[in-house]
Amino acid sequence: MKYKGFKIGNIETKLPLILGGMGIGVSGWKLASAITNNDGIGVLSGVNLGYREDDFYTNTFEANKRAIIKEIKKAKEESNNGVIGINFMVAMNRYKEYVRIAVEAGIDIIISGAGLPLELPEESKGYDTKLIPIASSAKAARIITKVWDKKYSKIPDAVVIEGDKAGGHLGFKKKDLIDENFDFEKVLKETRLVLEKYENKYGRKIPIIAAGGIYSKEDVENIMKIGYDGVQMSTRFVTTEECDADFNFKNEFLNSKKEDINIMDSPVGLPGRAIDNEFLKNVEEGVKPKIIKCVDCIKNCNYKDTKFCISQALINSVKGNIDEGLVFAGENAYKSKKMEKVKDIIEELFY
Ligand SMILES: Cc1cc2nc3c(=O)[nH]c(=O)nc-3n(C[C@H](O)[C@H](O)[C@H](O)COP(=O)(O)O)c2cc1C
Numbered sequence: 001m002k003y004k005g006f007k008i009g010n011i012e013t014k015l016p017l018i019l020g021g022m023g024i025g026v027s028g029w030k031l032a033s034a035i036t037n038n039d040g041i042g043v044l045s046g047v048n049l050g051y052r053e054d055d056f057y058t059n060t061f062e063a064n065k066r067a068i069i070k071e072i073k074k075a076k077e078e079s080n081n082g083v084i085g086i087n088f089m090v091a092m093n094r095y096k097e098y099v100r101i102a103v104e105a106g107i108d109i110i111i112s113g114a115g116l117p118l119e120l121p122e123e124s125k126g127y128d129t130k131l132i133p134i135a136s137s138a139k140a141a142r143i144i145t146k147v148w149d150k151k152y153s154k155i156p157d158a159v160v161i162e163g164d165k166a167g168g169h170l171g172f173k174k175k176d177l178i179d180e181n182f183d184f185e186k187v188l189k190e191t192r193l194v195l196e197k198y199e200n201k202y203g204r205k206i207p208i209i210a211a212g213g214i215y216s217k218e219d220v221e222n223i224m225k226i227g228y229d230g231v232q233m234s235t236r237f238v239t240t241e242e243c244d245a246d247f248n249f250k251n252e253f254l255n256s257k258k259e260d261i262n263i264m265d266s267p268v269g270l271p272g273r274a275i276d277n278e279f280l281k282n283v284e285e286g287v288k289p290k291i292i293k294c295v296d297c298i299k300n301c302n303y304k305d306t307k308f309c310i311s312q313a314l315i316n317s318v319k320g321n322i323d324e325g326l327v328f329a330g331e332n333a334y335k336s337k338k339m340e341k342v343k344d345i346i347e348e349l350f351y
Contacts, residue, residue, distance in 0.1 A: 016230030021087025023047030028244030033078035090115025136171035138190030165213025167330035235330030246320030
């Protein structure tokens with residue numbers, strides 16, 4: 001093995017790899033357990049996990065709650081009780097309740113971004129769940145750590161630094177995505193400086209994990225050489241047999257070209273990276289797809305004004321209805337040329 005793992009509290013990873021949570025339903029129990037079974041950390045997406053439940057549109061919260069508990073149980077079972085994480089977006093309504101449900105269901109790690117997870121320690125009180133915030137800058141990492149230290153006498157168990165090549169919602173303003181080139185080395189140095197004070201105070205290291213655009217063996221090597229403790233990867237694992245999305249979703253990755261992967265305005269109020277398709281073209285031309293039913297998922301979304309319903313669009317795509325769906329993807333999705341097995345990718349990248 002080429003690399004060492006890292007420590008998330010008392011959890012020691014074998015490989016320096018975390019799967020990036022992919023909503024809605026793209027990283028479910030199959031992909032998460034496959035990553036854990038191959039020595040990485042498998043991560044479920046916690047966003048609207050109840051989308052397959054019969055009562056999703058009539059009883060959304062209960063459907064999501066049931067599905068979160070089921071997916072965690074299944075991922076743990078299929079990985080022989082291995083370490084499993086779940087990703088929750090701060091921008092979600094009922095965020096705190098969902099976090100609590102996952103914690104009580106025995107999740108090992110909560111990873112949280114799309115906003116600053118300032119109150120995350122509150123929701124996991126009384127449990128030894130490991131907490132990992134996602135930040136896009138040293139400034140964001142500093143604010144989160146400062147608040148956790150002051151309010152909860154706690155520091156993050158690791159920090160994910162997500163750069164501008166990631167898929168899904170991005171923690172950058174649209175103009176910064178075009179103007180600046182994210183510099184992983186610079187942000188790592190700044191973040192280490194910010195975290196040092198807290199590492200000294202608590203007597204333990206906070207691993208810093210890089211995310212966004214890490215696709216090949218060379219990408220992993222470069223990131224580890226700079227001094228990151230690990231990588232969080234998503235896009236590379238979409239075109240796997242184990243990924244929970246419908247084959248049509250994976251096929252969009254396989255057929256995409258570099259110029260098809262672009263930034264769109266998400267109703268969440270953040271820019272998002274997705275593959276251009278019929279759905280996005282229609283939305284851009286002002287066609288508003290009929291909303292089946294608002295499930296009140298996002299804090300900032302107003303269903304009357306929104307250009308489209310993000311949940312409906314993501315549910316369509318994960319189920320394979322691509323023409324009416326939004327296909328989130330990282331900048332390197334066009335590099336996907338064939339379906340792979342999780343095990344083979346991990347062997348190629350880390351051994
Ligand atoms: C299809 C897709 C869905 C995603 N959904 C989420 C999400 O629900 N929450 C989140 O924090 N990040 C989400 N992300 C971002 C990933 O977790 C990850 O940090 C990022 O994509 C890493 O970059 P990479 O895809 O280039 O490896 C998503 C990414 C993709 C490709």
